[in-house]
Every structure is written in structure tokens, then in C-alpha cells.
Amino acid sequence: MSQPTAALTPGFAHPVHDAQRTFRAVLEAMARPLTPQPLGVPLTPPAPLTAEAGVVVLTLCDEQTPLWLDEALRGSTEVTTWIRFHTGAPLVDDAAQALFCLASSPHSAPPLDTLNLGTDQEPHHSATVIIEAAEGAEGSCTAAGPGIRESLTWNGAGLPPRFLKDRQRLTEAFPRGVDLLFLTPGAVSGLPRTTRLSLIGDI
Amino acid sequence: MGGQAMTLTDQRPASEPRIVYNEGYLDEQTKRAIRRALLKGVAIPGFQVPFASREVPMPRGWGTGGVQVTASIIGPEDLLKVIDQGADDTTNAVSIRQFFERVAGSASTTHTEQATIIQTRHRIPETPLAAGQTIVYQVPIPEPLRFLEPRETETRRLHALEEYGLMYVKLYEDIARYGHIAKTYDYPVRVNGRYIMAPSPIPSFDNPKMHMSPALQLFGAGREKRIYAVPPFTSVESLGFEDHPFEPQSFERPCQICGSEGVYLDEVITDDAGGAMFVCSDTDYCARTSSGTSTEGAPQ
Numbered sequence: 128m129s130q131p132t133a134a135l136t137p138g139f140a141h142p143v144h145d146a147q148r149t150f151r152a153v154l155e156a157m158a159r160p161l162t163p164q165p166l167g168v169p170l171t172p173p174a175p176l177t178a179e180a181g182v183v184v185l186t187l188c189d190e191q192t193p194l195w196l197d198e199a200l201r202g203s204t205e206v207t208t209w210i211r212f213h214t215g216a217p218l219v220d221d222a223a224q225a226l227f228c229l230a231s232s233p234h235s236a237p238p239l240d241t242l243n244l245g246t247d248q249e250p251h252h253s254a255t256v257i258i259e260a261a262e263g264a265e266g267s268c269t270a271a272g273p274g275i276r277e278s279l280t281w282n283g284a285g286l287p288p289r290f291l292k293d294r295q296r297l298t299e300a301f302p303r304g305v306d307l308l309f310l311t312p313g314a315v316s317g318l319p320r321t322t323r324l325s326l327i328g329d330i
Numbered sequence: 331m332g333g334q335a336m337t338l339t340d341q342r343p344a345s346e347p348r349i350v351y352n353e354g355y356l357d358e359q360t361k362r363a364i365r366r367a368l369l370k371g372v373a374i375p376g377f378q379v380p381f382a383s384r385e386v387p388m389p390r391g392w393g394t395g396g397v398q399v400t401a402s403i404i405g406p407e408d409l410l411k412v413i414d415q416g417a418d419d420t421t422n423a424v425s426i427r428q429f430f431e432r433v434a435g436s437a438s439t440t441h442t443e444q445a446t447i448i449q450t451r452h453r454i455p456e457t458p459l460a461a462g463q464t465i466v467y468q469v470p471i472p473e474p475l476r477f478l479e480p481r482e483t484e485t486r487r488l489h490a491l492e493e494y495g496l497m498y499v500k501l502y503e504d505i506a507r508y509g510h511i512a513k514t515y516d517y518p519v520r521v522n523g524r525y526i527m528a529p530s531p532i533p534s535f536d537n538p539k540m541h542m543s544p545a546l547q548l549f550g551a552g553r554e555k556r557i558y559a560v561p562p563f564t565s566v567e568s569l570g571f572e573d574h575p576f577e578p579q580s581f582e583r584p585c586q587i588c589g590s591e592g593v594y595l596d597e598v599i600t601d602d603a604g605g606a607m608f609v610c611s612d613t614d615y616c617a618r619t620s621s622g623t624s625t626e627g628a629p630q
Binding site: 142143144146147148150151153154155157158159186187188189191192246247248250251253255272273274275276301302304306319320321 | 352353354358359361362363365366367368369370371372373374375377379380402403404405406486487489490491522524525546559560561562563564565
């Protein structure tokens with residue numbers, strides 16, 4: 128199968144520094160849950176892959192990390208070619224086999240119970256889900272746990288109520304679990320498995 | 331092959347080094363693997379994440395784990411401080427600082443509150459750490475249960491089952507034998523109410539500083555190939571019993587150079603007749619306290 132090479136846009140212009148800066152933003156995001164961290168995006172990946180998703184994938188994924196893409200991303204040959212060329216990550220159809228899952232909208236995120244949660248002895252073998260966040264109902268959740276001084280309110284990133292409820296239940300499976308990263312224009316925020324969510328009202 | 335390499339080398343200007351390392355010393359693939367381990371470590375506070383520890387140009391046991399963690403996070407905007415037993419000026423601290431100046435192009439400092447990354451062997455600075463700072467601990471033995479259960483397969487299972495009876499028996503035996511818990515360094519802690527973690531051989535004096543610290547704490551054990559982490563504002567509880575609670579070390583006298591009280595002191599032998607003085611182990615804190623540039627009012 129020949130690929131349209133002309134459509135292949137470049138990866139990082141400065142692979143070492145761009146990856147380092149992106150990683151520090153992601154690390155801070157995971158360490159301070161639901162607190163957006165500024166993310167530099169020196170990249171123009173093919174649509175519908177956003178620049179934010181592009182920099183995070185280039186920073187974290189390689190041939191050792193099976194990657195699952197949602198339908199919109201998987202359907203674009205430009206996107207799959209770009210990811211394969213720049214990262215070498217094997218693209219998998221079954222989200223259960225993925226170490227990273229990339230969803231282009233909150234509604235296309237894979238159901239949490241289908242993902243790899245790791246085991247009690249090896250909880251680090253679990254999946255990380257990267258989601259393009261949307262506008263959510265302001266103050267629909269409160270969150271507490273490591274990395275949060277007391278508690279904070281969160282808009283739910285536009286995730287469907289069922290997903291949020293699944294995530295809330297998953298706290299009990301600790302140390303097994305799934306870690307989430309949310310992308311908004313120019314920022315990344317994290318939701319590690321340790322963060323306890325309480326949903327306000329009937330969402 | 332040798333001939334060809336010689337030709338290539340000879341064509342370079344004499345000032346150029348023969349071997350050019352990637353910036354940050356480690357190759358990008360290794361950094362990605364360590365970065366992924368760090369993210370999982372932060373997400374599972376106190377859990378030891380195995381990683382493929384690489385060789386770095388210093389012997390195992392001299393901070394290779396800390397160096398690999400620092401190499402995977404450091405960038406040109408960072409200001410690095412390295413301490414060895416609290417001192418910025420010991421051989422290990424100086425050479426690790428110079429290493430990163432050369433391979434990562436990062437700037438160095440000895441001022442605790444200015445540093446963005448602090449790599450440490452066996453101390454937490456006296457100046458309180460602030461949000462936005464990252465402290466990287468060099469860890470020799472990451473497994474707190476190792477001397478109680480030598481089999482890695484078993485210790486992993488004990489952590490998975492949260493079965494920490496062995497550790498409490500050990501602390502109890504100390505009390506039965508000595509009347510108090512005799513461990514004064516590497517004093518075991520429970521992180522976020524779940525995992526028991528080795529805080530690396532910091533004195534128990536420093537243990538309370540880990541609890542709800544605003545800084546991100548990362549731990550690297552190079553020889554043992556483990557990475558673990560404590561996110562900011564996370565409970566780090568030193569183990570104890572209701573009737574024999576944890577008691578950090580304390581010192582009755584002040585530092586004999588700067589006069590600070592409530593700081594960790596080193597005994598320095600001053601002559602052959604048994605003379606000694608007790609001075610701050612944190613050289614940055616001591617130097618600035620004695621020169622009058624107080625570190626009080628540093629960001630909490």
C-alpha cells in the first residue's frame with residue numbers, strides 16, 4: 128500500500144527540547160490533577176489530530192506502546208500514517224491491548240471497563256487515555272486526593288455521565304486503574320487513578 | 331571500519347569531541363521509557379515501577395537512578411541543585427552538577443529556593459520546598475521490605491496484598507529490645523494510606539518534610555532498577571504505634587557555625603584529641619544564615 132508522502136507533515140522541529148517541555152507539562156499535570164498546565168504546541172499534525180494530541184503522542188509513544196485511536200482518528204489515513212511514521216507505535220483495534228488510547232472527543236473515549244487496568248502486582252501496566260476535552264457543566268464534580276491541596280471543582284471535561292460514574296467506581300480498584308489526560312487548546316490536565324471524584328447533582 | 335572512522339574523525343576540527351552524546355546524556359527512547367515510568371509512579375504514589383536502568387558514567391550506587399530521573403526531566407530552562415548529605419560542595423554533588431552542565435546545558439545553583447530541580451543523596455534541604463520544585467532522591471535500596479523478605483516475587487505480592495505485618499513486627503522488636511524504634515534513617519513511611527515506601531536513607535529528622543510537601547518528589551534507584559514518586563500534597567506517614575509513635579531525631583544544641591536550632595547537624599572531627607563540633611549538614615542554609623541572608627520567608 129503506497130502512502131501519500133506529500134501529506135506527511137513534520138514532527139518536532141527540536142525533538143529533544145520539544146519532548147522535554149511537553150513531558151514536564153504532562154508530569155506536572157499528572158502530579159497536580161485537574162489543574163491545566165500550559166502546553167507549547169510547535170506542530171501541525173494532520174486533522175483531525177490536534178497539535179496538543181500530536182505533541183503528547185510524540186513525547187510518550189514509541190514502538191513499545193500499543194496505541195488505540197478512536198474512529199475519527201483511525202479513519203484518517205493521514206493521521207495513522209503520521210503517527211506510524213513519527214512514533215512507530217503499533218496501532219491496535221482492541222482498546223484492551225493498548226497502553227495509550229487517544230480519543231478526539233469526550234464521547235469517543237473507550238469505556239473504562241474495556242481497558243487494561245493492570246494487576247494488583249503490576250498496576251503500572253495499565254492504560255493511559257488521552258482525551259480531547261470539551262466544555263462541561265461548570266462545577267459538576269468535586270475532586271480530592273494526592274496532588275490536590277484540599278479539593279477542587281471540575282467541569283467534567285464534557286465526558287458522558289456514564290463515563291464519569293465508571294471512573295468514580297474505578298477508584299475502589301486501586302492500585303489498579305486508568306490514568307487520564309485531558310487536552311484543551313494550549314493546555315493539558317491530568318486525572319490519575321488516585322483522584323476521588325464526587326459528582327454533584329444528577330448528571 | 332576502523333580506517334573509515336579515523337578518516338571521519340580526522341576531518342573534524344580538533345576541538346570537536348570524538349563522541350557526541352544526546353542532550354541530557356540518555357537517548358530519547360530511554361528517556362521516553364523513564365518518563366512513562368515516572369507518570370505511572372506519580373499516578374500510583376509509593377509504588378515501585380520497574381524500569382530498564384541504563385549505564386551512566388558513574389558507578390552504580392553513586393546516584394545512577396537519580397541521574398537517570400534528572401536526565402529525563404531536565405531542560406535548558408531548569409536550575410539544578412545537587413546535594414550530597416546536605417552539602418553542595420562534596421565530590422559527588424559537584425560532579426553530578428558538572429555532568430548536567432555539560433550534557434544538558436542546564437544552569438546550576440546552590441540556593442535551595444531558586445532551584446527548579448534538586449537532586450539529593452540522603453537529605454531534604456532545611457529551606458522549605460515550594461510548589462513548582464521537583465526533588466529527585468538517589469535511592470540505594472528501594473524495597474522497604476528487602477531485609478525482612480529477600481525474595482522480590484514475595485515482596486511484590488506483599489505490596490499487592492497490602493500485607494505489611496512484617497514491617498510492624500520489625501518495629502515492635504526494636505521496641506522490645508531497645509525500648510524505642512531504633513531506625514534513624516530510611517525510616518519506613520506509608521504513602522497516601524496505601525504503600526509502604528523507603529524514603530531513601532534520609533535521616534528520620536527529614537521524614538516530616540515529605541508529608542503534604544508542595545513539591546513533587548521523585549525517587550530513582552539505578553542498581554535496583556526502580557522508580558517511584560510522591561505527588562505534591564500527599565500524605566506521607568512515618569510508621570509507629572499508638573503507644574510508641576514515630577519520633578523524628580532531634581538535636582539539643584544549635585549549629586556551632588550559624589547558631590541555627592532545629593536543623594540537622596553533622597559531627598565534624600576537628601583534631602586528633604577527640605575534639606569535634608556540630609554544624610549544619612545543609613551547607614546552603616548554614617552559609618546564608620551565618621552571613622545574615624536569611625532563608626526565612628522562602629515560599630512555603
